[in-house]
Amino acid sequence: MIVTFRCLRCGYEYQGEYDRNRPVERECPKCGSNSIRPIVPKDKPK
């Protein structure tokens, strides 16, 4: 599923593939933080 990722350090947002069952290491393209939160729509199954 394509979701929006939000960096919780700098606030930068970008889109990418998200699969809860196959976690991958994520890094903010702007500031390099790993605090990348997937914004999964509430009406869609996680």
Next chain:
Amino acid sequence: MMDVGRHPKIKLLSYSEIEELSGFAGNFHVRVRKKARYVKEEECTACNECAEVCPVTVPDEYNYGLSTRKAIYIPFPQAVPSAYIINMEDCLGNNPIACGKCLEACDKKCIDYDMKDEIIEFDVGVIIVATGMDVYDPTPLDEFGYTRYENVLTSMEMERLLGPGGPTDGHLIRPSDRKEPKSIGFIQCVGSRSEKLGNPYCSNYCCMNTVKEALLIKEHAPDTEIKVFYMDIRAFGKGFEDLFIRSKEKGVKYIRGIPGEIEEDPRTKSLRLYVEDTTNGGGVKHHDLDMVVLAVGAVPRIDPKLHSLLVLSKTSDGFLLEAHPKLKPVDAPSTGIFFAGCAEYPKDVKDTVTQASAAAARAETILSAGKITIEAITSKVNPDLCKFCGICARVCPYNAITVDPKKKTPAVVIEAMCKGCGTCGAECRFDAIKMQHFTDEQIMAQIEAALEERPMEKIIVFACNWCSFAGGDTCGLSRLQYPTSPLLIRTMCSGRVDEKFVLKAFELGAPIVVVSGCHFVDCHYIDANRWTQKRVERLWDKLEGMGIRPERLQLEWISAAEGTRFAEVMRAIEELRKKVTKEEVEETKRILSEAKKGRR
């Protein structure tokens, strides 16, 4: 191989696969399927009379299709046991009425069409994984014309051509006209050292294999013109530079540049390479050659079933992950399992022998000791609190926990298998698991102590023992400056960081909490930090739902060598801390206090 086959204490099971594996170091129980070879290997004398009468001819996989074999064959000349095998997919004689010629030809009556797979079970103390590697298939690299042009071969095919037991008995010929080539080009790094084409890693053996093959060709036919197209020659081992220099002295030409295109003359089947020679003034030049050899790199052998049975983990390049790259380079993360050879990483014969010797010696340390000493940091289940949900068993990277939700038997931790990451303890919703030496009480006490005075000025950092905590050490040893606000609380793995530790820190007034662990490829507990990330993602949602800004919980992966990154991250997080107001912290404390009362 012959010595191994004859050794009284070694049981060699060729043509076999592991079906099941249970137990742990010192007590593995293995179930092996020994596939039917339809020839009684103890009685077969390898007289070849069966193969002589076999009417089926198929390409020989061992010689990469450069020769043929029969349906009844010996896989390769030095195979142990030296006994024939029937490939039933090729054989016509499964019904003896249809063929059965080999059956008639075999005087010793070794052939048995009704032979069945055999299941063998045995106990072993340790396991050495030496499953090898595969070689890169250059067919997708259209510019080199492999499989389109007859005279473009891989280095493995060249190896077979030069081998005395190979398809031409060691005579070097080019496939299109079976004449001796007068000029040969080698292209290095095919499938290696390229993010776009093949694999990003160096395959380690290709440079010296090319040097060796070039010298062999010069011995066969000294007048052969040999050109090697390379990025750089990595002749780093003992005696390797001498061999490289000797090849130059014998007339092998080295040209720095990888050809961009190969064209074939349809009439002569000779080849023209276009390449930018970066050592001789640059510019694209062409070279006309009779034959081209692609020095193909290594690729990991994919065997999901074996990896799953042995609980093996892989690095990002697909090769097997060792317990520690420097301190335990031949150990698997699970105790009692060791690596030898290219399953772990591409390596040459010398390194393979060295690693195999090391693996044998490491194995002997367990076998000769008779008992295993394990770390005291293991999980313990309180059966009275266990609700048999099975989450602990699901998250354990080592399969060290058994639980049967259907029969409602409490979880049991096999201490010999437990490595003490603590992920089970963090995931257990019923606090039924106690992580010895890193108990909830011990960690909570550290949080309370850290936030006892001026909590607004503190950042609570949960740091894993192996990477992030060590990264902090590296930062300090390098005299790098970072703010004084971060207070580190060490856990063995970031997987140990329970949700309640984070909430407790916020409840006590921490403006920012950081969960920090190893990068995914470096996780010392196979994949425990994947559960950390999942848990933190859940926590972000939960915090937001409670009215607490998720930005106040940070997640960072920092390796032991990244002292600079540790300092940078701490400086950036200090800036976040400064933006958290006293009112926000007080509101968080109120929210969490009310949530606690609600739970009561």
